Amino acid sequence: MNKNLKLTNALISGAIVTIIFVVIITIFADLYLPLKDLLKQYFWHHWVAKGILSVIIFLFSACVKYTFSKETLEKELSTGLNSLTLISICSTIILLMFFFYETFY
Amino acid sequence: MTGLLAIVAYYAVWFDLIKKDINIDFLKKSSLYGLLLFLLSWLSGGYYYALYYGNVVKPIIKIGPYPWAHTIFMEFKEHIFLFIPFLALVVTLCFFLLENNIKGNKEIKQSITYLSAIIVFLSTIITFSGIIISGAVR
Amino acid sequence: MDWERIITAFHIIGTVFGVGGSTFAEIFFLQALKDGVVDPSESSFLKITYKVIHIGSIIILLSGFAYLLNLRIEGHSQYIYSTRTIFKIFLLIIIGLNSILFTLKKIPFFIASPIFLTSWYAAIILGLWRGLHISYLSLAIYYAVATIIVGVTLYYIKKFLRLKL
Numbered sequence: 001m002n003k004n005l006k007l008t009n010a011l012i013s014g015a016i017v018t019i020i021f022v023v024i025i026t027i028f029a030d031l032y033l034p035l036k037d038l039l040k041q042y043f044w045h046h047w048v049a050k051g052i053l054s055v056i057i058f059l060f061s062a063c064v065k066y067t068f069s070k071e072t073l074e075k076e077l078s079t080g081l082n083s084l085t086l087i088s089i090c091s092t093i094i095l096l097m098f099f100f101y102e103t104f105y
Numbered sequence: 106m107t108g109l110l111a112i113v114a115y116y117a118v119w120f121d122l123i124k125k126d127i128n129i130d131f132l133k134k135s136s137l138y139g140l141l142l143f144l145l146s147w148l149s150g151g152y153y154y155a156l157y158y159g160n161v162v163k164p165i166i167k168i169g170p171y172p173w174a175h176t177i178f179m180e181f182k183e184h185i186f187l188f189i190p191f192l193a194l195v196v197t198l199c200f201f202l203l204e205n206n207i208k209g210n211k212e213i214k215q216s217i218t219y220l221s222a223i224i225v226f227l228s229t230i231i232t233f234s235g236i237i238i239s240g241a242v243r
Numbered sequence: 244m245d246w247e248r249i250i251t252a253f254h255i256i257g258t259v260f261g262v263g264g265s266t267f268a269e270i271f272f273l274q275a276l277k278d279g280v281v282d283p284s285e286s287s288f289l290k291i292t293y294k295v296i297h298i299g300s301i302i303i304l305l306s307g308f309a310y311l312l313n314l315r316i317e318g319h320s321q322y323i324y325s326t327r328t329i330f331k332i333f334l335l336i337i338i339g340l341n342s343i344l345f346t347l348k349k350i351p352f353f354i355a356s357p358i359f360l361t362s363w364y365a366a367i368i369l370g371l372w373r374g375l376h377i378s379y380l381s382l383a384i385y386y387a388v389a390t391i392i393v394g395v396t397l398y399y400i401k402k403f404l405r406l407k408l
Contacts (some may be wrong), residue, residue, distance in 0.1 A: 004202040011198055015191040026184045045155045047183055049145070054187055074210050077203070081195075081216035085223050090193060092227060095184055096177075103176040113301055116339065123347050173290070219260050229336065232308075239315045240323030 004074040012080040014062030016087055021057045023091045025050055027098055108146040111193075112228045114139030119221040120194070122214065129204050136197040139224075143190045154183060166241045174241030183232040185227055192224050246313055253306040258370060262363045268292040269356060269397070272349025273404065293397075303366075304335065327369045330382050334362045336376075357394035361386065 010017050029036040029046060043049035117135045121127055156177075166175045199217050200206065207214050271292060275285040313374065314322050338359065345355040365386055369375070 003204070008195075008199055008202050011195050015188070015195050018191050019188045022184060022187045028139050030180075033131050045159075048149065048155055050184070050187055051151065054191070058191055074206055074213060077206070078210070078212040078216040081199075081213070081220055084192070084195065085216070085219045088188065088220075088227065091188070092185055092230075096181055099177045099180045102180075106308060107307065109304060113304065120343065120346065176374065200368065233332070236311060236323060240320050242315065242320045 002071055005074065005077060006066060006069060009069065009072045009077055009080055010062045010066035011063040012077070012084050013062075014058045016080075017061040018054050018058040019084075019087050019091050022050065022054055023094055025053070027094060028101065030098075032050055107149065108228065108232060111139045111142035111146060112225060112232065114181045115193070115196075115221055115224045115228065116141060119218065119225055121216040122221060127162055127208070127214070129200065129208065133197075133200045136193070136200050136221075140190070140193040140197045143193050143228075147186065150186065162242055168236065169241060171241035174238050178234040178237050182231050183237070186231055189224060189227055192220060192227075196220055196224065196238075245309075250309045250313060254370070255311060257299045257302030257304075257306055258363075258367050260295050261303060262299075262367050264292050264296035264299055265359045265363045268296065269360060272356070273401065274354075276401065277404075299354070300335070300338065304355050307331070326379055326382060327372070327375055328376055329371055330379065330386075331366055332348055334366050334386075338362050353394065353398065357390050357397060359391045360397075361390040365389065 025035075029039060029050075039046040039049035043052060114237055116134045117130055118139065121135070130239055163179070166179075167173060196217060199213075203213065207217065268289060271285065271288045272281075273282045275289070281289070311323055311328070314320060341350070341355055341358045341362070343348045345352070
């Protein structure tokens with residue numbers, strides 16, 4: 001039973017890291033064009049690059065969390081899920097504000 | 106279309122979670138269908154975006170009367186959609202791995218409800234963005 | 244193959260399910276309120292009606308999307324931004340949110356029910372009223388006023404029938 005809690009917690013952590021990564025790479029790639037060109041060079045399209053890297057980052061961070069975390073309590077799980085929800089909302093707002101800023105300023 | 110069906114599946118998940126007695130089998134099936142549909146949408150949407158949109162549709166929008174449809178809504182849509190399948194994966198695996206915890210723990214159930222609601226909201230915003238982008242192709 | 248006709252047919256079927264379902268849900272609920280208690284057989288009628296409304300909503304959602312896709316493919320993208328189209332999407336979102344809030348018991352039945360009825364009937368009226376030229380704000384005001392009128396009418400119907408509110 002605790003293995004399931006531990007695995008779910010690892011997946012939640014993986015998702016949180018992935019979302020933060022998507023926001024950072026999106027903003028940096030738009031502000032620093034050589035990064036965008038680098039992504040295009042290695043993965044043919046910048047969006048495809050972000051997609052593939054997101055999957056890799058998700059799997060890597062979930063594995064690291066699972067390997068190094070101790071017992072997981074139910075309380076930790078609900079905190080993790082709420083954090084994931086909050087980070088999704090904040091990331092959405094940040095990206096929207098960034099694209100508005102890029103368009104009008 | 107697959108994205109819309111995924112929204113329907115996750116709306117059904119959200120709706121079932123807010124009831125007093127939840128049907129865990131229904132939640133498992135609905136969330137799994139939703140996840141598969143999101144993944145299908147990711148692949149088909151990505152294919153269309155990478156191969157067709159950039160060269161054919163984007164230039165039309167940028168020289169048209171609504172260039173912000175691309176610079177705001179398309180950019181927003183393509184990046185937000187990158188993390189929705191991961192949110193859907195977390196929700197789906199919660200139902201498969203934490204069946205008893207969800208039934209017995211109000212806090213976990215509430216947290217998954219909020220996450221399912223966010224998936225529905227974000228996907229709806231993405232669909233609406235798609236409509237705005239399509240309307241800008243003149 | 245005339246896709247527009249096929250899509251329109253499905254759209255009408257979905258609207259019929261939704262409008263008919265919400266009308267009958269209201270009638271069955273008023274019937275159930277006569278003795279102030281919703282017994283198992285009345286509850287089962289309501290559940291079936293809600294299922295029909297859900298099916299109608301899904302058909303409308305998918306056929307509506309297909310209709311927009313058809314407009315885009317046929318090169319009539321300008322109609323996507325029309326007031327009628329955008330407002331009908333807005334109505335579908337209102338119906339969805341209203342269902343959630345009502346199930347969560349965040350809004351009482353006397354508020355949820357006029358919103359459901361007005362939204363569904365507004366969708367059918369907007370669908371029929373081709374060539375309507377109106378601003379979003381005017382449409383929103385008419386919708387809000389219509390919801391209040393429907394709510395007040397339902398209140399007086401319940402009072403007239405001496406239902407246990």
